[in-house]
Structures are given as structure tokens and as C-alpha cells.
Amino acid sequence: MSSDEVFDIVIIGAGIAGLSAAIYSCRLGLKTLIVSVDVGGQLLYAGPIENYPGLEVGSGYDLVFRIRNQATSFGANIVIDEVVELVKDGDVFTVRTKGGQVFKSLSVIAACGKAPKRLGVDGEERFVGRGLSYCVICDSHFFRGKKVVLVSFGVRGAESLQILAPIAAEVHYVTPTEIDESLDVARKYGNVHIHPGYRVVGISGGGVLKVILTNAGGITKELEVNGVFAELGFETRIDFLRKYVDVNESGEVVVGRHCETRVEGLYAAGDLIDVPYKQAVIAAATGAIAALSAVNYVNKVRGLSKGFRADWGKKVSTARRKTFRL
Ligand SMILES: Cc1cc2nc3c(=O)[nH]c(=O)nc-3n(C[C@H](O)[C@H](O)[C@H](O)COP(=O)(O)OP(=O)(O)OC[C@H]3O[C@@H](n4cnc5c(N)ncnc54)[C@H](O)[C@@H]3O)c2cc1C
Incomplete structure (x- = not known):
């Protein structure tokens, strides 16, 4: 070109x-x-x-x-x-x-x-497809028997948990509030650890990922996992x-x-x-x-035409319809 x-x-x-x-x-x-x-x-x-x-x-x-x-x-x-x-x-x-x-x-x-909403952490792009996924439906099978973080909330969070919890060995569910319908679903699974009120502020490592969480009170946690799912909707x-x-x-x-x-x-x-x-x-x-x-x-x-119409055009009058038996 x-x-x-x-x-x-x-x-x-x-x-x-x-x-x-x-x-x-x-x-x-x-x-x-x-x-x-x-x-x-x-x-x-x-x-x-x-x-x-x-x-x-x-x-x-x-x-x-x-x-x-x-x-x-x-x-x-x-x-x-x-x-x-x-x-x-x-x-x-x-x-x-x-x-x-x-x-x-x-x-x-x-x-x-x-496009899927990002976590907004430094260096996020580096981990996309290398342990970080934005689609539980698409990628959960890669983490069968593995330890993962799921960041989500609401109905989306509940659905993601229902897919991920039976597949993964351990799910760390990170969700922004302490009251959320997805938390009821999370509590049904013995392998889901809940981190309500926390958000992800950092990801590092390779192979095994280090995920840093923090809450409004400034309490920080560090998790070591094989994968991170961010199911935050689209923008x-x-x-x-x-x-x-x-x-x-x-x-x-x-x-x-x-x-x-x-x-x-x-x-x-x-x-x-x-x-x-x-x-x-x-x-x-x-x-x-x-x-x-x-x-x-x-x-x-380009001065080629006034434009063609691929629609019904003008309404044909009743009189004309009769004449042409339309
Ligand atoms: C998990 C899932 C399941 C779905 N299931 C169904 C279903 O069963 N039935 C159904 O009808 N619909 C379904 N949908 C919805 C359907 O996929 C969307 O409505 C449809 O794909 C939208 O098409 P689009 O072309 O408008 O946008 P998109 O599919 O979002 O495509 C946008 C394109 O633009 C590109 N792009 C974005 N920004 C730029 C840029 N700055 N420069 C260059 N390229 C750019 C992207 O890379 C992408 O290729 C589903 C969606 C999801 C996420």
C-alpha cells in the first residue's frame, strides 16, 4: 500500500x-x-x-x-x-x-x-495471555487444578465463580464491597477464599504470579497464584x-x-x-x-452519483397501486 x-x-x-x-x-x-x-x-x-x-x-x-x-x-x-x-x-x-x-x-x-475493562495496575499488558485473562468462560480450563485470583462483582462475579470454582483448586475472590450477591455464591464453595473490600494494586512475577491486594484501611495482602481473572465488564x-x-x-x-x-x-x-x-x-x-x-x-x-437507495423509497399512491395491481 x-x-x-x-x-x-x-x-x-x-x-x-x-x-x-x-x-x-x-x-x-x-x-x-x-x-x-x-x-x-x-x-x-x-x-x-x-x-x-x-x-x-x-x-x-x-x-x-x-x-x-x-x-x-x-x-x-x-x-x-x-x-x-x-x-x-x-x-x-x-x-x-x-x-x-x-x-x-x-x-x-x-x-x-x-473491550474488557482493565484492572489498571502497572505493567498489566505484560501479563495478558501470560496468566492474566479477562474471560473466565474462555480460559478457565487452562487453570484446572490451579490456584487463581478472580476479580469481579455482582451477577458477573457469581457466574464466574460458578464456572471457576469447580475447575480450579483454589479461588481467591477479590470484590470491591462487603455486601454483594456474588458473596453468597462464593460461600457455597469450600475452595473459594473471599477478600471483600479489597482491590488488586499490583501483579509481578512470571509462572507463579504475585498479586498485591489492598483495602480502604490500607491493609495489604500478597497472594501467590498461577492465574488472575479480571471479569469487570466491558468499556x-x-x-x-x-x-x-x-x-x-x-x-x-x-x-x-x-x-x-x-x-x-x-x-x-x-x-x-x-x-x-x-x-x-x-x-x-x-x-x-x-x-x-x-x-x-x-x-x-467523487461526483459519481447522488447515491442509491436500498430502501422502500417513496410511498406509492393508492391510485397508482390500483393501476399497477401492486
Ligand atoms: C462472551 C461473549 C459471548 C457472546 N455471545 C453472544 C451470542 O451468543 N450471540 C450474540 O448475538 N452475541 C453475543 N455476544 C455479543 C457479540 O459478541 C457482540 O455484540 C459483537 O461481537 C459486537 O461486534 P462489534 O464488531 O460491534 O464489536 P467487537 O466484537 O467488540 O469488535 C471490535 C473490533 O475493533 C477492534 N478495535 C477496537 N479498538 C480499536 C482501535 N483503536 N484500533 C483498531 N481496532 C480496534 C477490536 O480489536 C475488535 O476487533 C457475546 C459477547 C461476549 C463477550
């Missing part, structure tokens, strides 16, 4: 929303680049998907890789990198990545979904977008019904946007809407 190349559409995120958007834009002949930290997004964490219409797939991975193959078969290019900056100058967006790559495009679709990470989009109180990007933001040429889709019910089929559908809107916009900028 030459640095002078101007794409029609750069899609940020290769989750199901971004990949679905690429299927639409590529099939309509637009030069499309996807820039993403990974391919698959949250579906990589999901087990069997039983509610995606028309498909029964063994896992979220299976579903998203079918869609990836579909997108690339129509010509989508995928670059693995993290977008850290977005600037619009005239009609052209410049997308900059953590890896120092720069891409130019006439339109952008932000489909960066959600959007959109600092690079903030100057161009409105964000609601839940951290979602506010879009119009064509998935447009307040900046011309910038669209958003998937779990990132203020559409209720975060589900794969909904993310895919909004990806398609964003792509069709971006295609129309790019064609307009």
Missing part, C-alpha cells in the same frame, strides 16, 4: 460489525481497508452461537471467520494495528496507528466495539474519536438512523453505537447500514 493511496473507506475494527460493513462496501466496488487490533473482536470470547439467524456455529470464532473470509473474498484488506489518531482535513481523513502507519480515506467507519475505548463524535452517558457513540456521526463521512456501527441490545446480528446489521451510507457519501464526493 503506498502512502499516497486514498481509500474510499477505512473501517476501524474487524469485529462482526466492521467485517460486515466491508462485505457491503467491497461488493459495491469501493476500495476498503480494515485496520484492527485483532480479527474477531468479542466473538473470539464467545462459545457456541445459537441465535445468529440461518447459521448454527460451534463458536463465535467460527462465525466471525466465515464473515472474515467473505469480506476478504470480495477484496477487503485487513491490517493488524491499533488506531490512535483520526484527523479530517477537507474531504480526506487521516488515520494513524500505534505502529506508525498512516492511511488516508474519503470516509471512515468506526466499528471498534467494546468503549474511543479517545481518538472523541473530538468528532457525541458520546452518551453509557459511553456509546451517538449516531443517526444512517449510522452517521456529526462529521460528514464518519460513520459508526456495532456495539460502539447507541443502539440497544448488544448482539452479533445487530452489530452486523448496523455495519451494513454504515457501509451503505459511506458508499453513498463517497460516490457523492
Whole structure:
């Protein structure tokens, strides 16, 4: 890819929303680049998907890789990198990545979904996949018969305990409050040690991890474990977008019904946007809407057409309906 190349559409995120958007834009002949930290997004964490219409797939991975193959078969290019900056100058967006790559495009679709909330301790990144996991469902089987820390709360904490306690030899449950529904579940298991009112302030070591806990009274504990699970929910990470989009109180990007933001040429889709019910089929559908809107916009900028309509168009009058027996 030459640095002078101007794409029609750069899609940020290769989750199901971004990949679905690429299927639409590529099939309509637009030069499309996807820039993403990974391919698959949250579906990589999901087990069997039983509610995606028309498909029964063994896992979220299976579903998203079918869609990836579909997108690339129509010509989508995928670059693995993290977008850290977005600037619009005239009609052209410049997308900059953590890896120092720069891409130019006439339109952008932000489909960066959600990411697991971090613990916020120094050096956390170093332990991801090396003893630290954000997904009990995905990774608990690696810790069969081992000693682990689980940091969580509420319903999420209760569910995580029900999965982890029967598998691990010992679970240290670290939860921020002393009154929490998950504590009732924790007490049912003889191998769960509860640390209510504590938080993790440090992780060190390798192989065996040293985990430092502290509470509001300044009491500190040190645990030696094989693994740490942080099940704290998900958050959007959109600092690079903030100057161009409105964000609601839940951290979602506010879009119009064509998935447009307040900046011309910038669209958003998937779990990132203020559409209720975060589900794969909904993310895919909004990806398609964003792509069709971006295609129309790019064609307009290029002076190619006023844009096509893939909807019902104007209502046909009753008189006309009779004439044509519609
Ligand atoms: C455990 C689990 C189970 C689930 N089970 C189901 C289910 O059974 N059925 C169902 O319908 N839904 C399910 N879901 C929900 C479904 O996975 C999501 O609704 C869907 O994946 C959202 O897709 P998305 O593309 O909007 O976002 P995501 O899947 O979050 O993808 C976002 C993509 O953007 C990338 N990205 C983020 N920031 C940047 C950046 N700055 N630069 C470059 N790339 C970036 C990420 O790496 C990722 O690839 C489940 C979710 C989870 C976590």
C-alpha cells in the first residue's frame, strides 16, 4: 500500500460489525481497508452461537471467520494495528496507528466495539495471555487444578465463580464491597477464599504470579497464584474519536438512523453505537447500514452519483397501486 493511496473507506475494527460493513462496501466496488487490533473482536470470547439467524456455529470464532473470509473474498484488506489518531482535513481523513502507519480515506467507519475493562495496575499488558485473562468462560480450563485470583462483582462475579470454582483448586475472590450477591455464591464453595473490600494494586512475577491486594484501611495482602481473572465488564475505548463524535452517558457513540456521526463521512456501527441490545446480528446489521451510507457519501464526493437507495423509497399512491395491481 503506498502512502499516497486514498481509500474510499477505512473501517476501524474487524469485529462482526466492521467485517460486515466491508462485505457491503467491497461488493459495491469501493476500495476498503480494515485496520484492527485483532480479527474477531468479542466473538473470539464467545462459545457456541445459537441465535445468529440461518447459521448454527460451534463458536463465535467460527462465525466471525466465515464473515472474515467473505469480506476478504470480495477484496477487503485487513491490517493488524491499533488506531490512535483520526484527523479530517477537507474531504480526506487521516488515520494513524500505534505502529506508525498512516492511511488516508474519503470516509471512515468506526466499528471498534467494546473491550474488557482493565484492572489498571502497572505493567498489566505484560501479563495478558501470560496468566492474566479477562474471560473466565474462555480460559478457565487452562487453570484446572490451579490456584487463581478472580476479580469481579455482582451477577458477573457469581457466574464466574460458578464456572471457576469447580475447575480450579483454589479461588481467591477479590470484590470491591462487603455486601454483594456474588458473596453468597462464593460461600457455597469450600475452595473459594473471599477478600471483600479489597482491590488488586499490583501483579509481578512470571509462572507463579504475585498479586498485591489492598483495602480502604490500607491493609495489604500478597497472594501467590498461577492465574488472575479480571471479569469487570466491558468499556468503549474511543479517545481518538472523541473530538468528532457525541458520546452518551453509557459511553456509546451517538449516531443517526444512517449510522452517521456529526462529521460528514464518519460513520459508526456495532456495539460502539447507541443502539440497544448488544448482539452479533445487530452489530452486523448496523455495519451494513454504515457501509451503505459511506458508499453513498463517497460516490457523492467523487461526483459519481447522488447515491442509491436500498430502501422502500417513496410511498406509492393508492391510485397508482390500483393501476399497477401492486
Ligand atoms: C462472551 C461473549 C459471548 C457472546 N455471545 C453472544 C451470542 O451468543 N450471540 C450474540 O448475538 N452475541 C453475543 N455476544 C455479543 C457479540 O459478541 C457482540 O455484540 C459483537 O461481537 C459486537 O461486534 P462489534 O464488531 O460491534 O464489536 P467487537 O466484537 O467488540 O469488535 C471490535 C473490533 O475493533 C477492534 N478495535 C477496537 N479498538 C480499536 C482501535 N483503536 N484500533 C483498531 N481496532 C480496534 C477490536 O480489536 C475488535 O476487533 C457475546 C459477547 C461476549 C463477550
